[in-house]
Amino acid sequence: MIAQHALVLNLHQPAGNLEGLLEHREWEAKEILFAMDRIPRSLWGYEDLARVHLSLSGTLLATLSDTTFQERVYGSVDCGSLLWYFQNQELFEILGTGYYHPVLPLIPEADRSAHLERWQGIARHLFWRGHFQGFWLPEMGFSMELIPLLRAFGYRYVLVDSEHVEPLTKMSWQELRYRPHLARYGNDSIIVVVRDRDLSNAQESGMELDWFLAEVAERTKWCDFVPLVTTCTDGENGGWFRNVTPGANFWSAFYQPLLERIRAAEAAIKPVFIHDHLDNYGVLGEVRVNTGAWNTGWHDGRGFTQWTGSARQRATLADIRAVSAAIHAARAAIPDGAAEGGAAVPLPEVEEAYWLLLRAETSCNFYWGEDWVGRADADLAAARAALARVGLAPPEPPEAAAKP
Template identity: 60%
Template sequence: MPVHHALVLNFHQPPHNLDDLLETNPWEVKEILFAMDRMPRALWGYEDIARVHLSLSGTLLESLGSPEFQEKVYGIVKVGDLLWQLQNTKLFEVLGTGYYHPVLPLIPKCDWEEQLRRWKGLAQHLFWREDFGGFWPPEMGFTVELIPLLKRMGYRYVMVDDVYLEPAEGEMSWQELRYRPHVAEYKGEEIIIIPRERELSNAQLSGMDPEWFDSEVKERTKFCDFEPLVTTASDGDNGGWFRNYTAESNFWHAFYQPFLNRARLKGEIVPTYIEDYIKEHGVGGKVKVKTGAWNTEMHYGDDFTQWQGTQEQKDALSRIHEISSALHFVKAQRQQVMPRNPEHVDYHLGEAHWHLLRAETSCNLYWGEAWVGKVHEDLNATCAELDNARRGF
């Protein structure tokens, strides 16, 4: 029986990072934009067989959708054309995510909805569509407490690293747990869980040979008594494997095109959209999902050490929670009391809120001492805007 392969690529740039790099390291901006622009170009002529899922953070989309940024990089990449090409649903399926790319289990729950809502609003505008079926948790940081919100936002499935799954009832084989969709439940709400194959995803990020991938997938799925879904997910613009502009040495030309040619010829490992697989093959049983994130470098991801391992990171997270509570307290007051100057209050509350959400960007924490100051800069701005808002009551 055929094996179905879902390819997922994650793209994220912190707020204004591309603009800053244009001033300090323009060649890196070229590499990043070339890595993105290379995707549709490499897939021209493969609309019958290629299937790629994309996660693009709100801050990245904000830059790509900016006329000012498009003008700055016009001689490098036609970003408007790129965004238009990514609307090709024969090749690309866009996944929902968080606007400022926060590690959702680490930030205040009361900020989850606005992170998701702002991303969806921008993506609906740029991609001319209302519906996004799948959700990519930034840094694959997932907790089952997200399920009711994801359902309310219209998502039907969510990506989860396979190492955090276990059967909720009965037994499942090693293959069944990893190579078919499942269902997870929280407080009466259910959502489909798509396991990310961690080991093959690591290979996808670092570089792999199509023949090796073919052999490895067949070996891992040979005992399946169902048509398996193998999902590999990695960053799509980091590392030489994706940024290398030499055709013989990058993911698209050295791996994916030969892989697609094999799929056309043999039909043994078939690219698929996750939604299409679910419609045809349904889902497996129920699973429990442990809270965790994907692995980065030497970090496993289960304790979020990458983002909260140092005292500086812990202090920044603590302050995020503290100031988020203060913001939402003032917003609740606004609903209960008519201010003397409502326009003044609403404006400054809006300014405070986006500074708070931006402070929650995962990169601010991940890069530790080098970037954690960005958290406090935005939190300081949040506090200043809250003070301004209070003056309007």
């Protein structure tokens, strides 16, 4: 049985991060840009074989499409051409995601749709298409209550981590991990595609091609179906992806040699787009996906400890909920006179506060322990100030939640 391989890469940079790196750590910024630019260039000539799923956060897309930023880095990477290359539907399947890359289960439910809506707005413009079949959860942070939201935005499938999937239909270990399934919440259901955590760990840190082929063969040898082996990692972080030396990075040391083996009929694996696999083989049964994220260097994804482990992280998340509640209350009760053409429109100060809040919800603000929590605090303070200008600011955080 020839296994099918879905390669998924997440590309994300927080708002202003690349600009800041260019100012203070120029080579690191260039490594990131080179890593992204290397993706399409490594696949040219393999359009008949290569299949790559890409998730690009809204903040990254905004940076790459900004003409000022494009001019600034033009001598290193042509960002306009890079976005054009990513439009190649023979090579790339673009996955939907959240604009500011929030851990969706950790932010207020009322804010989640804005992240999805704003991402679709910029992605439809840059990629010249109106529909995206798959969804990449930032940090793979999933909870079952997200299913109706994802379906409302038209997504057919979502990627989830293998450690959180429990079968509700009788199935083998191989079937659970290497076949798509349905997950239901209320009256809504969505297809879940299972990321193989072990193989993804290897993909992230650097793996030998022979080891990968042998491992896939061993894991799928009892399959009496066409298995879908899904590996998901960041695509521009870590030395394995950033290394500029030919023959020493993911593309030149692993993926191109894999494609050459496949072309020579020397590998029992075939790259595939997930939507094609679904069209051809469908789903097996029903599962429940427990709340959690993918694994990081610090934790296994359960309980979102990476983003909630300290009192200060939890206090800022509580402040996000307070500011969010004030903003949504203000948007629901628009003051007299805030109308245009007979239709009510939010006050500019409220909308300014809202986008500051959404940016504060960026996962990176909480990922690095307490190192970046101050960025979320600054955006929340600015959101409060915008609301205060129209007399709508929520109470300040209690002393117990005060930040050093």
